[in-house]
Amino acid sequence: MGYAVSPMSDLPPEVDAFHSALRRLAAIEQVDTGLKSLATFGPETFSWPGEFGDLPHALLRRSNGGLPEEAWANTEIVLTRDEAGWLTLEFLAWWVRDQSRGGELIQMRPMGLPPKAYDVQLGRTLKFIIDHFAICPDDPSPMLKILKNRAANLSLSIDLYKDFIGSLIRVAL
Numbered sequence: 001m002g003y004a005v006s007p008m009s010d011l012p013p014e015v016d017a018f019h020s021a022l023r024r025l026a027a028i029e030q031v032d033t034g035l036k037s038l039a040t041f042g043p044e045t046f047s048w049p050g051e052f053g054d055l056p057h058a059l060l061r062r063s064n065g066g067l068p069e070e071a072w073a074n075t076e077i078v079l080t081r082d083e084a085g086w087l088t089l090e091f092l093a094w095w096v097r098d099q100s101r102g103g104e105l106i107q108m109r110p111m112g113l114p115p116k117a118y119d120v121q122l123g124r125t126l127k128f129i130i131d132h133f134a135i136c137p138d139d140p141s142p143m144l145k146i147l148k149n150r151a152a153n154l155s156l157s158i159d160l161y162k163d164f165i166g167s168l169i170r171v172a173l
Contacts, residue, residue, distance in 0.1 A: 011033070012140075012144055013148075014144040014145065014147045014148040014151070015033050015035075015073075015144070015147055017147070017148055017151035017152075018033065018075065018147045018148070018150055018151040018154070019031050019033065019075075020151065021150075021151040021152075021154040021155045021158070022075070022077065022092075022154065023170065024155065024158050024169055024170055025088045025091070025092075025158070025168055025169065025170065026080075026084060026088075026167075026168055026169060026170040026171075027079050027080040027082070027084040027085040027087070027088035027168060028077060028078075028079060028088065028170075029078045029079060029080055030076075030077070030078035030127075031075060031076070031077050031078075032075070032076045033073055033074065033075045033076070033147075034073070034074050034076075035071065035072070035073045035074075035140060035143060036071070036072050036074075037066070037069075037070070037071055037072075037136075038060065038065075038066025038067065038070040038071065038072045038133075039065075039066045039067065039068055039069060039070055040066065041060060041065055041066050054074070054111055054129070067135070068135075069135050069136060069137045069138075070133060070134070070135055070136075071133070071134050071135070071136035071140065071142070071143045072131060072132070072133055073131075073132040073134075073143050073146075073147060074129050074130075074131055074132075075129065075130040075131075075132070076111070076127050076128070076129050077092070077127060077128045077129070077130065078126075078127045079127075079128070084167070084168055087165070087168055088168050089128065091161075091165055091168065092108065092128070092130070093108055095154060095157055096108040096130060098157075099150070099153070104146075104150075105132070105133035105134065106130065106131065106132055106133070106150075107130075107131045108128060108129070108130050108131070109128070109129050109131065110126065110127075110128055110129075111125075111126070111127050111128070111129050112125050112126045112127075113125040132146055132147065132150070134146055
């Protein structure tokens with residue numbers, strides 16, 4: 001696949017819609033999505049440094065690398081470090097679990113860096129990644145459609161549970 005979406009570029013509307021749905025939750029401090037082909041990541045890449053450390057390693061080990069034409073959208077979320085962040089995490093964990101139980105190829109996982117490198121990192125690097133998977137032969141459109149549908153579903157879930165999560169919903173300005 002010869003396409004990529006980086007957090008630094010102009011986002012496709014479908015990715016922006018998913019980000020907007022997530023940002024409805026007040027404890028979301030940061031959200032970024034990248035889109036890559038997993039077919040190019042074989043077992044030799046699993047121990048490489050840098051961004052390779054953020055790959056969904058367990059999933060890739062299941063098939064000794066990415067599946068042919070498999071695309072991976074990774075949505076990284078940073079939450080506030082307070083009760084609202086904790087409750088938002090629980091809500092999103094439920095939502096991802098519910099999507100997965102319904103047959104969607106989605107998972108959520110934590111990501112952190114070592115406790116100390118040059119400086120202390122413990123307590124400063126935790127983020128959560130929502131992994132989206134799809135077969136996309138040379139075209140990102142199937143993944144973009146998935147993200148658009150997930151944006152609508154997440155917004156609907158927020159609306160359906162607003163009586164219970166009302167304090168977690170960002171007030172529109």
